[in-house]
Amino acid sequence: MADKKGYYSIEEIRENLRRPSIITPLLKGLGYTLKQFFSRPVTIQYPEEKRDISPRWRGIHRFKKDENGNYKCVGCGLCAAVCPAKAITIRTLETDDAKRIPDRFMVDSLRCIYCGFCVEVCPKDAIEYSNVYDFTGYEKEKFYLEKETLEEPEKLSMTYKK
Amino acid sequence: MDFWIDVIINVIFAILSVLLLLLVVAYSTLLERKLLGDFQLRIGPNRAGPFGIWQPIADGLKAFFKEDVIPEKADKIVFVLAPMVSFITAVGIIAIIPFADSITIFGRHVKLIVSDIDISILYVFALAALGSYGCLLGGYSSYNKYSIFGAMRTSALLISYEIPFVLLIMSIVLVNGTLSFSGIVEAQSHLWNIVREPVAFFLAIVCALAEINRTPFDMPETESELACGFNVEYSSMKFSMFFMAEYAHLFTISAILTTLFLGGWKGPLLPPIVWFLLKTFAFMFFFIWERATYPRFRIDQIMHFGWKVLLPLSLANLLVTAIVMAIIG
Ligand code: SF4
Ligand code: SF4
Numbered sequence: 508m509a510d511k512k513g514y515y516s517i518e519e520i521r522e523n524l525r526r527p528s529i530i531t532p533l534l535k536g537l538g539y540t541l542k543q544f545f546s547r548p549v550t551i552q553y554p555e556e557k558r559d560i561s562p563r564w565r566g567i568h569r570f571k572k573d574e575n576g577n578y579k580c581v582g583c584g585l586c587a588a589v590c591p592a593k594a595i596t597i598r599t600l601e602t603d604d605a606k607r608i609p610d611r612f613m614v615d616s617l618r619c620i621y622c623g624f625c626v627e628v629c630p631k632d633a634i635e636y637s638n639v640y641d642f643t644g645y646e647k648e649k650f651y652l653e654k655e656t657l658e659e660p661e662k663l664s665m666t667y668k669k
Numbered sequence: 670m671d672f673w674i675d676v677i678i679n680v681i682f683a684i685l686s687v688l689l690l691l692l693v694v695a696y697s698t699l700l701e702r703k704l705l706g707d708f709q710l711r712i713g714p715n716r717a718g719p720f721g722i723w724q725p726i727a728d729g730l731k732a733f734f735k736e737d738v739i740p741e742k743a744d745k746i747v748f749v750l751a752p753m754v755s756f757i758t759a760v761g762i763i764a765i766i767p768f769a770d771s772i773t774i775f776g777r778h779v780k781l782i783v784s785d786i787d788i789s790i791l792y793v794f795a796l797a798a799l800g801s802y803g804c805l806l807g808g809y810s811s812y813n814k815y816s817i818f819g820a821m822r823t824s825a826l827l828i829s830y831e832i833p834f835v836l837l838i839m840s841i842v843l844v845n846g847t848l849s850f851s852g853i854v855e856a857q858s859h860l861w862n863i864v865r866e867p868v869a870f871f872l873a874i875v876c877a878l879a880e881i882n883r884t885p886f887d888m889p890e891t892e893s894e895l896a897c898g899f900n901v902e903y904s905s906m907k908f909s910m911f912f913m914a915e916y917a918h919l920f921t922i923s924a925i926l927t928t929l930f931l932g933g934w935k936g937p938l939l940p941p942i943v944w945f946l947l948k949t950f951a952f953m954f955f956f957i958w959e960r961a962t963y964p965r966f967r968i969d970q971i972m973h974f975g976w977k978v979l980l981p982l983s984l985a986n987l988l989v990t991a992i993v994m995a996i997i998g
Contacts, residue, residue, distance in 0.1 A: 533963075540708050540962040550712045 708961035755803025808899030819898025854933035923952035
């Protein structure tokens with residue numbers, strides 16, 4: 508250590524000389540960056556290339572249908588009730604044979620915080636998350652997703668050609 | 670008549686070399702961004718044209734159409750003048766760099782050097798010292814605390830590193846016995862100066878880094894502390910002029926180091942101009958490479974290093990060179 512005035516004693520200078528010089532670590536650093544230079548970039552060129560995401564990714568909701576092609580939803584309204592962001596609008600219709608079906612089911616995807624409560628609360632397992640995350644639009648109206656759109660959220664996914 | 674032909678050839682060559690410099694400047698920004706991308710496992714600009722080759726043009730156009738803001742309290746004349754000083758002094762250095770051997774056009778020998786003066790080295794240092802006024806005036810005139818700090822640091826840095834740089838180059842002058850660049854290139858026909866003066870070579874690279882304000886000595890532009898340093902108030906073309914001056918410096922200092930240490934355009938087989946560009950770009954590659962590697966020094970560490978390490982070492986180098994030359998010469 509240098510003293511207050513910044514001078515080194517002879518012993519300290521000898522000690523410093525014995526230590527590995529400052530040059531080697533500098534060269535080591537250069538070598539390391541050169542190694543990086545010759546390795547492949549890790550960039551994913553986003554709009555053309557998309558990264559693999561987890562199957563549990565919380566994307567746009569999917570409004571599921573059963574094997575007969577009817578909505579699984581029974582319009583109980585639990586999802587709208589539990590939604591902390593008040594993003595779900597639901598209107599229930601009662602049919603003549605005393606079945607309840609959703610007349611309107613809309614997710615305001617600008618309000619939704621993707622908390623997953625609606626998926627969890629649904630007694631009929633009628634909502635699940637898709638993997639769609641790259642959904643864009645110019646008008647606000649585009650983000651109010653009605654049940655017809657939500658049947659197949661994959662259609663919302665962006666396609667981009669260079 | 671002969672005289673006028675000479676003048677015309679010279680003017681054409683001067684314009685050509687400035688154009689070459691501007692081209693190199695434009696594309697060294699792209700080169701730097703591409704190489705930095707490679708060093709950082711990225712790709713770098715690749716949207717404007719294949720491999721991003723239109724990127725410099727796009728950047729230039731963008732800068733051209735930006736609003737040109739002059740701060741209310743700025744010293745207007747100096748504020749406008751400063752980027753020009755920076756840019757012109759940076760471009761001026763290209764005049765004394767020998768690109769290649771003399772060629773024969775229309776039966777007359779034309780030297781591929783804009784102005785083959787005997788005092789090239791003095792000219793270089795004069796212009797480099799003037800160039801630092803660009804930073805200093807720009808920082809001083811913009812009436813901003815960050816810019817004045819940046820400007821002060823720049824001038825402190827340049828003064829501290831110019832002295833060892835001059836001393837190192839003086840040892841080259843001692844060895845080669847001339848101040849002119851073409852003379853120095855001639856003197857290296859058999860043995861490059863890097864072999865004769867290895868210590869000077871490595872120290873000169875360090876000084877050159879400080880001279881062109883690059884990492885680890887990028888004091889004037891310490892983004893993290895000074896927001897951007899001396900050019901914080903500049904926008905539009907004035908900013909790009911500072912920017913272009915910086916990259917012009919990058920090229921010219923590489924060319925100067927090539928001339929001084931690596932034998933200039935001399936080399937076997939390939940044509941001289943190719944050798945010259947190869948060596949120059951090797952230096953530029955190194956400067957970008959080390960930028961990708963090293964962090965920045967603190968200002969007091971820089972001063973410490975400059976005055977307590979570089980200056981004594983370069984003095985000692987000059988002394989040893991002088992003694993050796995006195996004995997064998
Ligand atoms: S994920 Fe959460 S915020 Fe979004 S709709 Fe479902 S409950 Fe509402
Ligand atoms: S909780 Fe499920 S069943 Fe109930 S309204 Fe929502 S989607 Fe339909």
